[in-house]
Amino acid sequence: xxxxxxxxQIVEAADRLFYEQGFDTTSFADIASVVGLSRGNFYYHFKxxxxxxxxxxxxxxxxxxxxxxxxxxxxxxxxxxxxxFVRILIANRAKIxxxxxxxxxxxxxxxxxxxxSRDKAAAVFTLFRDFLRRQFAELGEPDAxxxxxxxxxxxxxxxxxxxxxxxxxxxxxxxxxxxxWLDTRCPDTPRN
Amino acid sequence: xxxxxxxxQIVEAADRLFYEQGFDTTSFADIASVVGLSRGNFYYHFKxxxxxxxxxxxxxxxxxxxxxxxxxxxxxxxxxxxxxFVRILIANRAKIxxxxxxxxxxxxxxxxxxxxSRDKAAAVFTLFRDFLRRQFAELGEPDAxxxxxxxxxxxxxxxxxxxxxxxxxxxxxxxxxxxxWLDTRCPDTPRN
DNA sequence: GTCTATAAATAGATAGAC
DNA sequence: GTCTATCTATTTATAGAC
Numbered sequence: 001x002x003x004x005x006x007x008x009q010i011v012e013a014a015d016r017l018f019y020e021q022g023f024d025t026t027s028f029a030d031i032a033s034v035v036g037l038s039r040g041n042f043y044y045h046f047k048x049x050x051x052x053x054x055x056x057x058x059x060x061x062x063x064x065x066x067x068x069x070x071x072x073x074x075x076x077x078x079x080x081x082x083x084x085f086v087r088i089l090i091a092n093r094a095k096i097x098x099x100x101x102x103x104x105x106x107x108x109x110x111x112x113x114x115x116x117s118r119d120k121a122a123a124v125f126t127l128f129r130d131f132l133r134r135q136f137a138e139l140g141e142p143d144a145x146x147x148x149x150x151x152x153x154x155x156x157x158x159x160x161x162x163x164x165x166x167x168x169x170x171x172x173x174x175x176x177x178x179x180x181w182l183d184t185r186c187p188d189t190p191r192n
Numbered sequence: 193x194x195x196x197x198x199x200x201q202i203v204e205a206a207d208r209l210f211y212e213q214g215f216d217t218t219s220f221a222d223i224a225s226v227v228g229l230s231r232g233n234f235y236y237h238f239k240x241x242x243x244x245x246x247x248x249x250x251x252x253x254x255x256x257x258x259x260x261x262x263x264x265x266x267x268x269x270x271x272x273x274x275x276x277f278v279r280i281l282i283a284n285r286a287k288i289x290x291x292x293x294x295x296x297x298x299x300x301x302x303x304x305x306x307x308x309s310r311d312k313a314a315a316v317f318t319l320f321r322d323f324l325r326r327q328f329a330e331l332g333e334p335d336a337x338x339x340x341x342x343x344x345x346x347x348x349x350x351x352x353x354x355x356x357x358x359x360x361x362x363x364x365x366x367x368x369x370x371x372x373w374l375d376t377r378c379p380d381t382p383r384n
Numbered sequence: 385g386t387c388t389a390t391a392a393a394t395a396g397a398t399a400g401a402c
Numbered sequence: 403g404t405c406t407a408t409c410t411a412t413t414t415a416t417a418g419a420c
Contacts, residue, residue, distance in 0.1 A: 003403065022304040025216050027395065041404045043397065100300045107356045108292045108300065112214040122356040149353060149362060150369070157349025161341060164299045164314040170341055177342070195385065219413065233386045235415065 007045045009035045011055045018056055019102045023109055050117065057120050060102070064124055068131045078135035079182060082151060085132060086178050089158055089171055097166045101159035103128075128152055139186045147185070154178055199237050201227045203247045210248055211294045215301055242309065249312050252294070256316055260323045270327035271374060274343060277324060278370050281350055281363055289358045293351035295320075320344055331378045339377070346370055 013034040017026040028049065032039050046052045071084040089096065099105065103124045110118040132148035141147055158174045161167075205226040209218040220241065224231050238244045263276040281288065291297065295316045302310040324340035333339055350366045353359075 006403080020304065022216065022301065024214065025305060028397085029395085038405055039396095040398085040406065044403065047397085049396070099304055104352045104356070105300050105304065108297050108352065109214065111355045112212065112291055112297065113217060125353070125356050146365065149357075150366070153349035153353050153366060154346065155349070156352035157345035157347070160296045160300065160348035160352060161317070161345050163303045164296070164317050165341075173338065174342070174345060198385080220415085221413080230387055231414090232388065232416085236385065239415085241414075 003045065006035070006037070007055075010037070010042070010045055010052065011059050014052050015056045015059055018053070018106065020099050023053060023106065024113060050115075053115075053117055054120065057106075057117060057124070060124050061127065064127050068127060071131070078138040079186065079188075082132060082135050082182060083179060085128065085151065086155065086175055086182075089155055089162075089175050093162070093168060093171050096159050096171075097162050097168070100163040101156060104156045104159060125152065136186070141186065151178070195237065198227070198229070199247075202229070202234070202237055202244065203251050206244045207248045207251055210245070210298065212291050215245060215298065216305060242307075245307075245309055246312065249298075249309060249316070252316050253319065256319045260319060263323070270330040271378065271380075274324060274327050274374060275371060277320065277343065278347065278367055278374075281347055281354075281367050285354070285360060285363050288351050288363070289354050289360070292355040293348060296348045296351060317344065328378070333378065343370070 010031060014026070014031050017030055017034065021030070028039055028042055031052070032042050046055070071081050075081040075084050103121075106121050107118070107125065110121050129145070129148050129152055132151050133144045136144035136147040154174070155178075158171055162171050202223060206218070206223050209222055209226065213222070220231055220234055223244070224234050238247070263273050267273040267276050295313075298313050299310070299317065302313050321337070321340050321344055324343050325336045328336035328339040346366070347370075350363055354363050
């Protein structure tokens with residue numbers, strides 16, 4: 001198999017395992033086993049665990065950029081685009097109840113490890129933040145960045161409690177609440 | 193030294209280390225080193241790492257109960273008591289920016305490990321939830337539990353983003369936003 | 385109740401054959 | 403590019419002296 005394909009398979013498997021089990025918990029053996037590789041061959045593709053982590057974050061950055069571009073192109077209004085973001089909580093509800101938000105949990109784990117890639121992991125958040133800020137700016141909001149952080153904050157809070165209580169209905173209620181908030185906060189007809 | 197004192201020192205040290213470094217990352221050697229104990233003697237007090245975790249969670253439950261009782265006694269109105277909760281985000285801001293919320297991050301780590309004590313860790317959340325629900329009920333809110341979860345959700349979201357972006361001002365703004373929300377959502381003079 | 389010594393398993397990482 | 407074999411460090415955990 002071409003090295004590029006094997007490398008991609010490793011990064012894909014690591015991405016999934018880092019999400020489901022955590023970065024620190026996941027061993028080389030775990031990843032190698034999923035890919036069907038010997039531990040020895042592993043080191044041909046990646047010299048250290050931190051290199052795999054960097055590749056995983058790069059992959060997440062690329063996947064997120066593509067998703068944001070699709071939302072940008074696929075929804076007509078800024079509000080609809082913001083709701084595209086909010087509704088990933090519904091789309092990924094089951095996985096979030098099991099393992100939390102992949103962005104938030106990696107960020108918090110690397111913070112605890114005081115890991116060199118801590119800020120790089122947070123850059124995935126920044127992609128969402130910039131996307132949301134653009135939508136609020138388009139809606140004419142002066143504090144577009146503050147509102148972007150607010151939406152990001154709420155989605156993180158919902159994910160955290162969804163993991164703790166594993167309550168589907170709670171997620172649905174909070175998503176509905178965010179839609180109501182968005183409609184009230186940014187009405188389609190300008191305020192007086 | 194009496195066994196009880198040493199045990200308490202171990203649990204205290206483990207509590208801090210589990211928070212700062214994470215549960216999985218923290219080794220017996222780490223804890224023993226903080227307490228100034230040999231690894232061998234460690235096993236006189238705790239047979240497994242899971243036993244220490246259970247003791248740490250029991251300690252957190254007790255400490256939280258005491259804190260909630262103090263808030264209940266120390267603030268005159270339900271709204272002031274809710275704000276006692278919200279303002280721990282300010283009081284613990286620096287630690288939260290470094291290591292996240294101790295309750296949320298342990299809950300998410302144990303979820304990923306699919307750990308037997310996962311639900312026990314979530315019980316700390318339930319203490320806060322019940323406390324907040326009582327305050328909203330006292331304010332005459334019919335959906336007191338939903339509002340309690342909402343406040344808990346926002347505090348978790350703020351903690352998660354505070355860890356990712358390490359932005360003090362963001363925490364302050366969101367705490368101010370929660371106070372405004374509380375005043376608007378539950379006005380002192382009843383609505384028409 | 386605390387210690388040293390040590391076992392057994394697993395981690396990350398390397399060397400060298402094919 | 404993939405393998406087996408191996409190294410070294412660290413982990414959880416135990417035995418037994420004091």
